[in-house]
Amino acid sequence: DLALHHFYRAMSWLGEEIEEKAEGALAPRCVKDVIEEKLFDRRRDLFTDLSLVFMDTTSLSFYGAGGDTLGRRGHSKDHRPELAQMILAVVIDAEGRPICTEMVPGNTADVKVLMPIVTRLRTRFGITRSCVVADRGMISAGTIAALEELGMEYILGARERTSNVIRDVVLADTAPMVPLVLERQAGDTQLWVKEVRVGKGADAQRYVVTLNEAEARKDKADRQAIIDGLQTQLKKGDKALVGNSAYRRYLKASGKTFEIDMGKLADEARYDGISVLRTNARITPLQAVIRYRDLLQVEALFRVAKASFDTRPIFHQSDAAIRGHVFVSFLALTLAKELTRLCQEKGLQPEWQPLLNDLDRLQEATIEKDGKVITTRTHVSGQVGN
Template identity: 85%
Template structure:
């Protein structure tokens, strides 16, 4: 179904709401193993990808992360559910949004599922849909520790897919008792970052042989290790002060409880737990089967931060929240509009970069809000005037190849 509008002057608010619902409209039966039904927005994602595809287009590396979006209302027929809230709003129904981007940071597609779906159940259905929708038969999937499980790893390897996955250092017995106790020396590495250099120590630990071999990359970030020690010491200082007042209220505080042990009818700080926690200061572990060096694995995994940055932009700069819609289709269309905004922002960033500058999005949006145009009819003439451009608006219009209208123009009235 489509909507015909004669001209821009005929646009009204209800047209936008109708188109939004159309973007999230289901096209048919749910595909086998899919988390969500196929919708109009899926076709647009595929056509956008096909538009920029050529003989050299490569999706050998894809990044995926999830976030939660809460609703003020029921949240549609199926999407709105209570679950672990990354928005820190457990009182509201929510949905889970998965975003996939390519190695250049361009959004590829989104998946939207009910808010009680665990991250660990999302990765494989998304990978399956990538293979079906975009023809990706071999790729390296980069995702965080929330999506790792033995079943997920086995399924990725069965499909011949490479992966770089964050591992759970504290809860994995293999990592805790074997990988982190490996005696091999670590190699120092210095990474150039936007806000200065990062000092890392890296080593590779292999377990097993042949097809059953497991490969782990262990890194220690000195700056993060210092921060972890300082944070833990602050907790201990607070804990000691509270113990002097009485210890019954401490059991309900998870930050305190992890460092306590019971002795008779009282609690005290457990030195063993402190020493165990110190093992993880600044430590992160990756699980991978990719044929790359440890440094390459670390760099690719750190690039996953770009997906988190896109989520922050979508929630803040592009006003994805709040969501008030009552139907699944309208909710999917609402969120997909943010996907389109991210896609346009990435292309504009590329165009601006070619001219030697990068706009700051929130400031640019504020400057664009101040760019206004007014039309006056007087003496048989129509006079159109616009406000002066501020900030980087003029440079952005030039980079996009769009000419700004004159400050003042006039023409005879019809």
């Protein structure tokens, strides 16, 4: 009979190392890597679309010190800075199917994660000509240079406020923007888009600037709410304001006191509703915007993994068990994606949390009588009953 310790041992086996860590690799090769590659090969054919891969990271906290290498303190996206953590990276294909996961110590900066993953995609899966889509946390001059040296296309979110090129050149460009409409389930999104090239010839840097008027109005309203609160607090005294990061960004010293920095307010208004992409892909600005917005698929995967599939909390104390624990969630995501595809082919659109709740209510019982054994279960209901 299977007992709980059997499942724990199997989970640890999934995360066990089978090769020494290669030079420049994020992590050693493990059993889970072999399974990821087998799953990928199983669905791969001559028509498999590998033209686009999406990549994002999140942090997962431990209750305890974590493993030998994975438990480290770092910037917590879980908003739990007091806990040790690891960084989890997930790669999905253009159809939203998970390709692989990478797990690294919690003090690893996002900007150092992208290139080792790209290298592993090339060696593990033969993905050599894909366009990599990743958020602004992974962009750096070194990363872009490395991607271009490999001949890889990319669409990367850019840091509007900290990049001198974007702040002083791209956003200062006076060319008109073109109105575009993105169709979405919650209603159309009105955008204004333009392309800005910095430099000339083959070495020109290509940026795509978008203005979302609805987001611009929200940014302005949010900032005004902070200023209204700040003005009220300044009348009561300014010492406590310095510890509030939302307030501090709009303050400047005036002698021994603080006052609202009007220049900072004007500078912040430049970024209302603005987002900037850096790309070398041979696509239109609209295509670049749509592909970058598809990166939300990965963020949705993280939410599902953390909530519906109970990735957190993590109590394990070995790297192998931690890797196995997270990989089980990866397998659940892969199964969920395939079940979604099959349901859609039948005209069904299940919601996963209610579906899991319905499955959890099912009960099974085995009855032995007069030498006969009968196994029965409760009646299915809800989405499972459909």
